[in-house]
Amino acid sequence: MGLFSGLMGNASEVDDADLEKVLLNTLIEGEQVEKAYKVIRDMFIFTNKRLILIDKQGVTGSKMEMISIAYSKITKFSKESAGHFDLDAELKIWVGSDSTPISKDFKSGDNINDVYRIISQYAL
Numbered sequence: 001m002g003l004f005s006g007l008m009g010n011a012s013e014v015d016d017a018d019l020e021k022v023l024l025n026t027l028i029e030g031e032q033v034e035k036a037y038k039v040i041r042d043m044f045i046f047t048n049k050r051l052i053l054i055d056k057q058g059v060t061g062s063k064m065e066m067i068s069i070a071y072s073k074i075t076k077f078s079k080e081s082a083g084h085f086d087l088d089a090e091l092k093i094w095v096g097s098d099s100t101p102i103s104k105d106f107k108s109g110d111n112i113n114d115v116y117r118i119i120s121q122y123a124l
Contacts (some may be wrong), residue, residue: 012107014038019045022054026066034118037104043124046118051093053102069095071122079116091115 014036022043023033036045041056053067053075075093080090089112092101106112 011024011040014043014045023052024063026052035115037106037115039104044102046122047121051064051119069093071119074123076121077116077123079110079121093119 001044010082019033019036023045027033027047031047031049034046034048036043043052043054045054050071051069053069055067057063057065057066075094075096077091077093078101079092087089091104091106091112093103094101107113110115
């Protein structure tokens with residue numbers, strides 16, 4: 001991920017080596033990662049069973065909050081594709097009765113349609 005893209009809050013795909021370190025002792029039997037994205041130090045990971053949000057905190061990023069959201073708790077989701085002049089796409093996910101969505105930006109090189117398809121497959 002480029003520094004400028006990361007500073008702008010855009011998401012880029014996470015490589016397998018980073019995922020192994022972060023998800024050690026987290027995934028359950030039969031759970032597999034479908035897609036994983038990183039925004040600066042934070043990640044959101046889509047498995048075949050749940051959405052995992054990782055918020056790294058502090059200067060060193062050694063403190064970490066991990067939130068698991070069952071796909072069955074996702075009440076709605078939307079995507080806004082990148083246009084000709086707007087190079088970013090946006091994903092929004094509403095959980096339960098919360099009216100504030102989880103919102104993530106994707107840079108033009110990341111395929112938001114893959115993530116949208118994953119959520120559609122597991123949340124519907």
